[in-house]
Amino acid sequence: MIMLESSKAFGSFAVNNLEEAKDFYTNTLGLKVTDHPMGLLELHTPSNQAIxxxxKPDHIPATFTILNFPVKNLEKTVDALIIKGVTFEQYTGQIQTNEKGISKSKHGPHIAWFKDPAGNILSLIEEG
Structure with a gap:
């Protein structure tokens, strides 16, 4: 029987342009990104193994959120990223967002979605 409870799992995702991704995740989002010798990038966050x-030149973005960032103050974080040129998604169906792209549902956390340069959907989720 194979046991994985001690395995340090990590996530990964594709982009169509590594240089654009490195610039976005480093300079726009302010995250630590390092080059990997295998021609990959490693995205470092305080709570995870590197992502x-x-x-993937023929990358097609997923239609779902691939990465979530918990934040203490969603409104301030959204404002700071808007200043850096990030555009937040606008939803009008089952999920409703305000003019900034923030969903303030009674049934879940306040959340805002945006895309990286490859079209991958990311989110900010307000903690607590």
């Missing part, structure tokens, strides 16, 4: 970003 691998790998090149």
């Amino acid at each position: 691998i970003i790998y090149p």
